[in-house]
Amino acid sequence: MAVPKRRKSKSKVRTKRAHHAIGKPNLVPCSNCNSYKLPHRICPTCGFYKDRVVLEPKVKKAKEDN
Ligand SMILES: [Zn+2]
Known part of the structure; x- marks a missing residue:
């Protein structure tokens, strides 16, 4: 196996x-809610992808109570 002759400075x-x-991540505005999201991914805020609901957004109840 080849070994480096001397250590790199x-x-x-x-x-x-x-x-x-x-x-920086490439962010694009959501077509439904206009919040920034990653391209080619479901919007984490409203759960939309290609102008329809794909995933219901998670409701953070525990944090709102505190
Ligand atoms: Zn959205």
């Missing part, structure tokens, strides 16, 4: 890792 490692940041 801190500078080389840090230069490489400078590109490891996570990018």
Whole structure:
């Protein structure tokens, strides 16, 4: 198995890792409620996908009581 001849310097490692940041998610407005959602996914706010209800949105009752 091939083995690196010498260890990478801190500078080389840090230069490489400078590109490891996570990018912003691509958000699009929902066609029903206009809240931002991920494209090609059910809206987490209203449960709509392609102009019809696919999934009933979760109602957070426990948090509203507190
Ligand atoms: Zn929606």
